Amino acid sequence: MIKMHREKSNRMLIHEAGLRRLVPSHHQYPLIEQEYGKMKYGYKGEEALDYYLTFLPHENYHILHGLRIKDPKGRYFQIDTLLITSTHCLIIDCKYVSGKLEFDEVGCQLIRHKADGEMERMADPLSQVARHRYQLSLWLEHHGFPSLPIASLVALTHSKSHLLKTSPSLMKKVTFLTNLPNRINEINALHSSAVLNKKDFNKLTKTLIKKHTPDSFNFLQNYNIKQEELIKGVICKNCGFNMMKKKRKYWTCKRCNSQSLSAHLYALEDYKLLISTTIQNKELRDFLLISSASEAYNILVSLSLPSIGDKKGRIYSLEHFRISFSP
Ligand SMILES: [Zn+2]
Secondary structure, rough: OEEEOOOOHHHHHHHHHHHHHOOOOOOOOOHHHHHHHHHHHHHHHHHHHHHHHOOOOOHEEEEEEEEEEEEOOOOEEEEEEEOOOOOEEEEEEEEOOOOEEEEEEOOOOEOOOOOOOOOEEEEOOHHHHHHHHHHHHHHHHHHOOOOEEEEEEEEOOOOOOEEEEOOOHHHHEEEEEEHHHHHHHHHHOOOOOOOOOHHOOOOOOOOHHHHHHOOOOOOHOOOOHHHHOOOHHHHHHHHOOOOOEEEEEEEOOOOOEEOOOOHHHHHHHHHHHOOOOEEEHHHHHHHHOOOHHHHHHHHHEEEEEEEEOOOOOOOOOOOOOOOOOOO
C-alpha cells in the first residue's frame, strides 16, 4: 500500500518556477536549466520503479516515496523509496544512468565508461545506501521502535544501463529494474520473523510520514539573483505569456485569448517558491501587476490564509498554500 506518493521535490518545483520567471538570456539561466535537467532525469528514474512495485503483494507493505527525515544528530537524509513490512524494511535507491557502469567498491565510486574511452566518476550509491541504513537505524532507536532489520538495494532504472564486472556479492546489492520484484522476494525470504506487531507497524509508518520534512532551497540566494530580475505578472498556462489581465471574473491572455479563473494562483505559488513564504497586499500587487488594493485584498481573503498584523501591514502566510503549475 502506497502511504507516501512520489512528488516532485521542493527543489525541483523551485527550479521549474525559476525557469518560468527568468528570461532565457539571463546569465544564470543555462546553469539553472542544467541543474533542473539532472533533477528531472532522476525523477524519471524513480517513476520507472513504480511499475515494478505493482508486482508486490501490497497489503503486506507500506511504501513511502521520497521520505526525508532527520537522524538524531540533525543530519537530513532522503530515501528514494522505502518499503516497510513487519519483519524488515528495504531502502531502494534509484540510479537512472545509461551506458556501461562499473561499481568500484574499493574506491567507493560509480564509474561510467563512455564510448570515447573517457570515464565519468560519480558518487557511489552503495556508500549512500549504507549511510542511509545507519541513519535509519539511529532514527528507529531514537524513536523507541524495535530494531527492525534494514536491507537496501540500488536499482538501475535506465533501460540502457549495462554492468561491467559483476560479482555475486555485488548483485546482492545492485539490481536491474526488471529483476527488482524477484530481488525483493529473495530479501523477504531472509526475514521470516515479525519484529513489529500490527500496531507498531502502523505507528512506524505514521511517525515517519509525520517527521517527513521537504527540502528547502533559497533560489535567489543560491543563484545570486535579485528579486527585481524575476519576471512579474500572471503567466498564461497556455502560451507562457506573462501579461494576463483580469477582465471581469477571468484572467485573459492578450496573446492567445485563453481565459482562466485561477491563473493568479500559479503566480502566487511562484512567489512562494522563489521569494518568500509570507506576502503582504502591496507585495502581491507588485508581483501580480495588479493596481487595485481591494482586488489584491479579495484574492488574499478568498484563500483564507493565516495572517498576522493589522489591516495595512497584515502579513499573510503562504506556508500551506499549494497549487501546481505543471502536471
Ligand atoms: Zn496565452
